[in-house]
Amino acid sequence: MGPAIGVSMGQRSGDLSVGLDVTTPYLQFPTYNGRSESAIRLSGDMRLKEGVPLGAAKDSIELYYVARLGYVGGIRVTNFIRMYAEVGGMAVFPTAELSSSTNPHFGAYGHFGGEVFLGKNILNKNTGIYFEIGEEANGSGEARFDKLNNSPLMGTGPTACGGVRLYL
Numbered sequence: 001m002g003p004a005i006g007v008s009m010g011q012r013s014g015d016l017s018v019g020l021d022v023t024t025p026y027l028q029f030p031t032y033n034g035r036s037e038s039a040i041r042l043s044g045d046m047r048l049k050e051g052v053p054l055g056a057a058k059d060s061i062e063l064y065y066v067a068r069l070g071y072v073g074g075i076r077v078t079n080f081i082r083m084y085a086e087v088g089g090m091a092v093f094p095t096a097e098l099s100s101s102t103n104p105h106f107g108a109y110g111h112f113g114g115e116v117f118l119g120k121n122i123l124n125k126n127t128g129i130y131f132e133i134g135e136e137a138n139g140s141g142e143a144r145f146d147k148l149n150n151s152p153l154m155g156t157g158p159t160a161c162g163g164v165r166l167y168l
Contacts, residue, residue: 001026001126002168010161012047012066013136014152017161019045023072035076041086043068049098051148065093066155068109080117082128086110092138092155098145105143105154109136115165126167133160 004023011017021043029036044067052059070088077083091104111134118127137156144151 004128004165004167006043006130006163006165008045008130008132008161008163010132010159010163012045012159012161013155013157015047015049017045017047017066017159019043019161019163021163021165023165036073037076037082037084038071038073041068041070041072041088043070049145049148049152051098051145051150051152053097054147054149060097062095062097064095064098064154067091067093070109074113080119082115082117084113084115086113086132086134090136090155092143094145094154098147099154100146101143105138107136107138107143107155109159110134111159128165128167129162130165131160131162133158135159 002025006021008019021041023041024039026037026039047064048061050061068090070086072084072086074082074084087110090107090109093104096102111132113132115128115130138154143154
């Protein structure tokens with residue numbers, strides 16, 4: 001398959017996430033029980049952080065950003081189902097409303113996913129729907145949203161999302 005562009009929605013590190021990803025063409029390798037596939041994926045998302053700012057009486061919702069670069073390895077279970085794992089590095093870009101440090105904070109992520117191919121769409125291109133569950137962790141214990149009560153960790157926690165990919 002060729003390169004792909006995807007959109008996703010889910011919950012990452014306890015925050016609502018809307019994302020976009022770009023995947024390189026998959027390299028395919030024959031295996032004894034199917035076809036092994038691997039690719040590189042660049043992705044990013046906007047996240048909504050809900051919390052009570054220091055000194056405030058009620059919740060607010062603020063936006064921050066995350067970028068990821070990872071390796072995807074998987075296998076075709078059937079002609080229309082792929083199971084995969086993805087691991088890589090990530091950068092969290094907090095805003096001044098959430099953190100006193102607006103420098104990027106780096107960490108790692110990993111997740112397992114499944115993709116179901118729906119066949120050709122109206123543009124005569126392959127389309128797939130997917131789901132992913134996993135974990136992400138920020139490499140620095142000081143990477144916190146320190147302008148919120150309880151100073152929650154940045155980009156650390158379980159992830160679950162789903163989306164659609166268009167193969168070009």
